[in-house]
Amino acid sequence: xxxxxxxxxxxxxxxxxxxxxxxxxxxxxxxxxxxxxxxxxxxxxxxxxxxxxxxxxxxxxxxxxxxxxxxxxxxxxxxxxxxxxxxxxxxxxxxxxxxxxxxxxxxxxxxxxxxxxxxxxxxxxxxxxxxxxx
Amino acid sequence: xxxxxxxxxxxxxxxxxxxxxxxxxxxxxxxxxxxxxxxxxxxxxxxxxxxxxxxxxxxxxxxxxxxxxxxxxxxxxxxxxxxxxxxxxxxxxxxxxxxxxxxxxxxxxxxxxxxxxxxxxxxxxxxxxxxxxxxxxxxxxxxxxxxxxxxxxxxxxxxxxxxxxxxxxxxxxxxxxxxxxxxxxxxxxxx
Ligand code: FES
Numbered sequence: 001x002x003x004x005x006x007x008x009x010x011x012x013x014x015x016x017x018x019x020x021x022x023x024x025x026x027x028x029x030x031x032x033x034x035x036x037x038x039x040x041x042x043x044x045x046x047x048x049x050x051x052x053x054x055x056x057x058x059x060x061x062x063x064x065x066x067x068x069x070x071x072x073x074x075x076x077x078x079x080x081x082x083x084x085x086x087x088x089x090x091x092x093x094x095x096x097x098x099x100x101x102x103x104x105x106x107x108x109x110x111x112x113x114x115x116x117x118x119x120x121x122x123x124x125x126x127x128x129x130x131x132x133x134x
Numbered sequence: 135x136x137x138x139x140x141x142x143x144x145x146x147x148x149x150x151x152x153x154x155x156x157x158x159x160x161x162x163x164x165x166x167x168x169x170x171x172x173x174x175x176x177x178x179x180x181x182x183x184x185x186x187x188x189x190x191x192x193x194x195x196x197x198x199x200x201x202x203x204x205x206x207x208x209x210x211x212x213x214x215x216x217x218x219x220x221x222x223x224x225x226x227x228x229x230x231x232x233x234x235x236x237x238x239x240x241x242x243x244x245x246x247x248x249x250x251x252x253x254x255x256x257x258x259x260x261x262x263x264x265x266x267x268x269x270x271x272x273x274x275x276x277x278x279x280x281x282x283x284x285x286x287x288x289x290x291x292x293x294x295x296x297x298x299x300x301x302x303x304x305x306x307x308x309x310x311x312x313x314x315x316x317x318x319x320x321x322x323x324x325x
Contacts, residue, residue, distance in 0.1 A: 031236045035228055035299040038306025040240045061243035105225065116233075 003064055004098035010068035015075050018057045020044045028121025030113040036105050039063065041070055043113035045077065045085075047121055053077045053085055058113070065103040069093050069110035082118045146200035146213060156214045156280035158204060167201045207273045208301045214280065215294060222298045229296045239303050246307070250314070265307045272301050 003011070020027045022044070030043045039062030046055040056074035060067045072093060077085045090111040094104055147154040150166040174197055179190045203209045212222050220227060242261065249257040276297055283290040 031233050031240065033231065033236045033239065033303060035302050036223070036225065038302040038304075040236055040243060040303070042240055059240070059244070061240065061247070 003068075006072075006097050007064055007068040007099070010071040010097075011064040014058075014067055014071040016055075016057050016071065017059065019059060020046055020055075020057055025124055026121075028117040028119075028124070030116030030118070030120060032109055032112040032116055034062070034066075034105050034109050037062070039066055039106075039109070041066060041109050041113050043070060043074070043110070043117050045082075045114075045117045045121065047082060051082050053080050053082060060109075062109065063103070063106055065097065065099055065106035066109055068097050069099075069107045070113065072096060073110045073114060077114065082121065085114055086118050088114055145217065146203050149197060149200045150204065152204070154214070154217065155284065156211060157277060158210065160205075163201070163204055167197070170197050171201075207269075207276060208298070208305050211276045211280070211294065211301070212298050215291075215298060218283070218291060220291060220295055222295060227295060229292075229299060231296075231299065235300065242307070246310070262311055265304055265311065269301070269304050269308065272297060272304065276301070 019042070020029075022029045024046075026047055028045045028047060030045075031040070032043075033040045039060075041058065041060040041062060043058045044056065045053050048054050056077050058070040058074050060070045069090075073088065076088065088111060090104065090107040093099075093107040093110055097107070099107055145154060150163065150170060152158065152163065152166060171194065174190055174193045176187065176190055176194060179187050182190070203213050215222055242264075245257070246261050248254075249261060276294065279290050279294045279297060283294060
C-alpha cells in the first residue's frame, strides 16, 4: 500500500495522541469501531461553555490511514464550534490525505468518532440527545 | 481422467461435498479437502491441453478458497449468513454495538501494545488466552445461533449478524497476535 506523504507525516508524527478524563463534564468521548477490519478509535473533545472545541485527543488502534485521519481531525476541530465540527465529512478527510478507495472506511471512522464525541458531550450536558454513532 | 467443466458456481460446501450448514466436523472437512485437492492437483493434468489446465488451476484455487473459508468459524459463519442473504461485508448491515464493548476492545488493544513495549511475556500470554477464550465463546454462541436458524427461529438471523461483527474485532486480535509472533520468530531466526 503506497501511502501519501500526508498520511506518512501524520502516522510518524501523530498530533494530539492521548486521553482526557472521560468523566470531566467538559469532555465528550467518542468510541467507534470499523467492523470491516476490526479496528477501533477513541476521540475526545474538550469543549468550553460556548460550544467551542478547545482541545482534542485521540487513540487509534488501526492502520496508518486511520491514525492519520484521526490525527488530522484533532487538528481541524480545535477552535471549531461543535455544530461545525459535526458537519465534517469523511470525504474531506479522504481528500486531504489522498486516501485510496479501499481506505475510505478508515476516514469514516474519524468522522463517526467526532459525531460520537459530540453526542456524548451533549448527553452529559443534558441537551437534546444527538443520534448515536456506532 | 475426469472431464473438466468450466468454473463451478457451486457453494463452498458443495465443492467439498459437505452439507450446507454451520455445524461442521473439522476432520471430515480436512479429509474431503485432501481428497478433492488430490483430484484437482495440477500435476495430474500436466499433459492436458492448455485450456483444460487453466480450468483445473481455477478449480484448485476455488477449492483452496472454500477450504480456507470453511475452516475458520468466523469466515464460515459469515459465509452461511451470505447464503441466507445477509452480507456482513456490507457496512449498512452494521448493527449498533454497545459502546462498552468497543471500550473493552480498545483497552485490550492498549494493553497488548503496552505488554509488547515492555516485553512482558506473562502478560502477553494472558491476553492471548483471554482472546482465545472469547473467540471460543463466540464460536459456541454461533453454533447455538445457527442451530436456531435451522429451526426457523425468526430472531436468530439478526443475532448471528451481530455476533459476526463482534467476532471480527476478536479476529483482528488473533491476526495481529499471529503476525507479531511470526515477525518475532523471523527476527530470532535472523539473529
Ligand atoms: S484498515 Fe482498519 S481502520 Fe484502516
